[in-house]
Amino acid sequence: LAKTTQPISMDSYEGQEVNITCSHNNIATNDYITWYQQFPSQGPRFIIQGYKTKVTNEVASLFIPADRKSSTLSLPRVSLSDTAVYYCLVGEWTGRRALTFGSGTRLQVQP
Amino acid sequence: SQTIHQWPATLVQPVGSPLSLECTVEGTSNPNLYWYRQAAGRGLQLLFYSIGIDQISSEVPQNLSASRPQDRQFILSSKKLLLSDSGFYLCAWIAPPSSDRADYGYTFGSGTRLTVV
Numbered sequence: 001l002a003k004t005t006q007p008i009s010m011d012s013y014e015g016q017e018v019n020i021t022c023s024h025n026n027i028a029t030n031d032y033i034t035w036y037q038q039f040p041s042q043g044p045r046f047i048i049q050g051y052k053t054k055v056t057n058e059v060a061s062l063f064i065p066a067d068r069k070s071s072t073l074s075l076p077r078v079s080l081s082d083t084a085v086y087y088c089l090v091g092e093w094t095g096r097r098a099l100t101f102g103s104g105t106r107l108q109v110q111p
Numbered sequence: 112s113q114t115i116h117q118w119p120a121t122l123v124q125p126v127g128s129p130l131s132l133e134c135t136v137e138g139t140s141n142p143n144l145y146w147y148r149q150a151a152g153r154g155l156q157l158l159f160y161s162i163g164i165d166q167i168s169s170e171v172p173q174n175l176s177a178s179r180p181q182d183r184q185f186i187l188s189s190k191k192l193l194l195s196d197s198g199f200y201l202c203a204w205i206a207p208p209s210s211d212r213a214d215y216g217y218t219f220g221s222g223t224r225l226t227v228v
Contacts, residue, residue: 036216046217103153103154
């Protein structure tokens with residue numbers, strides 16, 4: 001299973017763009033990259049998923065370089081409500097093995 | 112639509128008492144089900160996962176056990192709780208691999224905060 005490395009914490013201000021990078025050097029051919037958001041006392045919530053290049057939805061963008069050894073979650077114009085822990089998961093979603101969550105990145109958005 | 116229910120939301124139990132946490136999924140068949148635990152300020156630790164009825168895989172040896180008596184029911188149990196069992200317990204599911212989905216990923220329940228005293 002691909003191991004992921006993320007910064008432990010990040011600080012930002014309202015209205016700024018936040019980019020959180022995840023390293024996954026041993027990503028496998030069939031692995032997808034998925035990001036989750038978790039607020040205190042809640043379960044993680046799916047944000048975005050990608051395999052290669054760029055994916056964008058109403059919440060975030062995900063940038064994946066050609067070698068797929070890293071990925072960057074981009075949150076445009078963050079607000080206080082974006083303060084949360086963000087997890088990067090890498091793996092093949094066959095369900096035969098559960099994926100392991102890393103420690104995540106704690107994003108603190110200041111006014 | 113698919114939903115996942117987890118209860119109770121909070122639980123305070125004395126050391127040595129038994130535990131039973133229940134998770135049910137609606138709107139899907141043959142889901143893969145998972146139990147995770149999260150200690151305060153920490154990441155998620157996978158405890159058990161199940162790909163079918165009575166098919167349980169344990170990831171971490173511990174004081175807990177899991178059972179799946181029905182397709183959409185996943186139960187986390189303990190015969191005697193320890194102080195170290197305190198934490199935030201999360202149930203999750205993903206659709207079986209044959210589902211026609213554009214995105215793959217976990218859907219989590221709302222969690223149970225367990226405090227062992």
